[in-house]
Amino acid sequence: MDRMSDLGAIFHVKKAGVQYDAHAYTTIDECPYPNLKIKFKGQQTYVKMEQGKGNGDVPCYAKDKAGVIYQVRAGAIPTGTVLFEGGKFTVPMGITVLKINYEDDDSQYVGVTPGSTHTLEIDTTEGNEDIEYDVEVYCNDHRAIWFYTAWRDEPYLGEPDASVYISWSPEINKHVTDSNDYK
Incomplete structure (x- = not known):
């Protein structure tokens, strides 16, 4: 199991007192589109997203230029x-x-x-x-x-x-x- 691009940083979102977590990755190989691009300590990182409200795990949403809504997804749990x-x-x-x-x-x-x-x-x-x-x-x-x-x-x-x-x-x-x- 190689997770080299996992930054080790976790993107935290709090809603109604509940904390939700999603992993930030350094390459788009492990975090392909759709993703949320953010800078972390000066480094470009990517957070996984799913198309449509209610399809992700984290109550954080983004809209692309075409108006499509995406929801942040928690990092994939490995097997x-x-x-x-x-x-x-x-x-x-x-x-x-x-x-x-x-x-x-x-x-x-x-x-x-x-x-x-x-x-x-x-x-x-x-x-x-x-x-x-x-x-x-x-x-x-x-x-x-x-x-x-x-x-x-x-x-x-x-x-x-x-x-x-x-x-x-x-x-x-x-x-x-x-x-x-x-x-």
């Missing part, structure tokens, strides 16, 4: 999955919930801050006679457990993989979390 083996993980912008899977058996959801970076460790330790191994994803930066499962391979073939799938999407963002690690 993706990675096989993660530990180390640094940066939460994609727009993502507030991550789904953690181990071998497609068990899914758990963790609440996170968009754009935050976490140092994750995947620990596989021997359990007792009923559970061959415990598998845990742990955030060393915030001392938070992101995922835990008891793993037993039938028939027993050895140690578990020290990797998990981390997924994100607009649908996952709506999921109730099992744990939280806000930065």
Whole structure:
């Protein structure tokens, strides 16, 4: 997932006490027409728009020379999955919930801050006679457990993989979390 043109700046609009956010981009490749062109710290930026009132996410409107009305759209929420083996993980912008899977058996959801970076460790330790191994994803930066499962391979073939799938999407963002690690 390459979001190099995402400026990292967020365009804020408040209406009736509610704040709406849209991302500002530095190129029109990621933010093609229709867009709202604004200068941010001397740099030309672009904010996504949708044609027609009620079609965008943010209550901010613009009219082009032909009289067509456009509404600002919040930044697109990305979708993706990675096989993660530990180390640094940066939460994609727009993502507030991550789904953690181990071998497609068990899914758990963790609440996170968009754009935050976490140092994750995947620990596989021997359990007792009923559970061959415990598998845990742990955030060393915030001392938070992101995922835990008891793993037993039938028939027993050895140690578990020290990797998990981390997924994100607009649908996952709506999921109730099992744990939280806000930065």
